[in-house]
Amino acid sequence: MQTDRRRYRLAAFTKNKTNPAYTGARLGADRMAARHGCTLTHHVPDKPDDVDEQRALIEAVLAERPDAILIAPAHATALNDTLRRVLAAGIPLLCFVSRPDDIACTAYVGSDDRALARGIAGHLFASLPKGGDVAVLEGHPNAITTAPRTAGFRDAAEARPGIHIKHTRIGYFQRAEGRTAMAELLATDPRIDGVLAANDAMALGALDAMRESGRKIPLVGVNATPEGVQAIKAGDMLGTAAFDAMKMTCLSVEAAVRVLSGQRVPGEIMLPVEIVDRRNCAAWDRPYSDRPLPEWGAYVTG
Numbered sequence: 001m002q003t004d005r006r007r008y009r010l011a012a013f014t015k016n017k018t019n020p021a022y023t024g025a026r027l028g029a030d031r032m033a034a035r036h037g038c039t040l041t042h043h044v045p046d047k048p049d050d051v052d053e054q055r056a057l058i059e060a061v062l063a064e065r066p067d068a069i070l071i072a073p074a075h076a077t078a079l080n081d082t083l084r085r086v087l088a089a090g091i092p093l094l095c096f097v098s099r100p101d102d103i104a105c106t107a108y109v110g111s112d113d114r115a116l117a118r119g120i121a122g123h124l125f126a127s128l129p130k131g132g133d134v135a136v137l138e139g140h141p142n143a144i145t146t147a148p149r150t151a152g153f154r155d156a157a158e159a160r161p162g163i164h165i166k167h168t169r170i171g172y173f174q175r176a177e178g179r180t181a182m183a184e185l186l187a188t189d190p191r192i193d194g195v196l197a198a199n200d201a202m203a204l205g206a207l208d209a210m211r212e213s214g215r216k217i218p219l220v221g222v223n224a225t226p227e228g229v230q231a232i233k234a235g236d237m238l239g240t241a242a243f244d245a246m247k248m249t250c251l252s253v254e255a256a257v258r259v260l261s262g263q264r265v266p267g268e269i270m271l272p273v274e275i276v277d278r279r280n281c282a283a284w285d286r287p288y289s290d291r292p293l294p295e296w297g298a299y300v301t302g
Helices: 020-035 051-062 080-088 113-126 146-158 175-188 200-213 226-233 245-260
Strands: 009-013 039-043 068-071 093-096 107-111 132-138 163-170 194-197 219-222 239-241 268-271
Touching: 009 020, 009 051, 009 245, 020 039, 020 200, 020 226, 020 245, 039 051, 051 068, 051 080, 068 245, 080 093, 093 245, 107 113, 107 245, 113 146, 113 194, 113 219, 113 239, 132 146, 132 175, 132 200, 146 163, 163 175, 175 200, 194 200, 200 219, 200 226, 226 239, 245 268
Parallel strands: 009 039, 009 068, 068 093, 093 107, 107 268, 132 163, 132 194, 194 219, 219 239
Antiparallel strands: none
């Protein structure tokens, strides 16, 4: 891709410093920005997923007038006034991972959360041929991805005779909170046949709780993080859905560069649902720094 010689200034906003998927997102954005000769700064709340802190970070950066802003918004609507000011200032707004309601962002890069949750839930249920009682670990209540993933889990359960979602607990998309939620379930219920975790971090926390209790229960996650893939290789996780935040930020950076260079980009770029398990995890078994950068033409045609 040919761009002009200007060194574009990009500002990227992720939701926390604790979810490994966002570590990958930031590293991917850095790598793609370096490919295009851009400068990129990261802005992350100290308190995970804090809406007020993310708003304050955006407002501070807006005063500096970057060439483009890339963001995974911490709430579906609470940031809208600030995001409208970004657009009113003529600054391209690229959203990734989650899309805010009622905001016409310049481009959105994401995946179908409900579909990927149905896919990974079906993968778990296939390992339970006689059915069973399943626990769900949900994400942060404010997160835009939480409700559709829970809905996808329920879609899959309703379509599978003999499967019952027996428990639902909030794990906030964090490993420590996932461990706490799972430990509480293990302490109160002697029969849990499977676990649906809405991201890998909570799945790994659930594994921590299982090891401490001496129980092993089939479980799956979402994100295909390097840590999640290692757990799959070890036989501790059945699989994960590749909701790939690194690819999303990479494509967001490229979309920003294309917009700033006067090119047209689609308003929506959706990554396909991919299930990662022991059969294919070798392709994902590498740190974010070694994973290949996505090529624009593989996801955008025309």
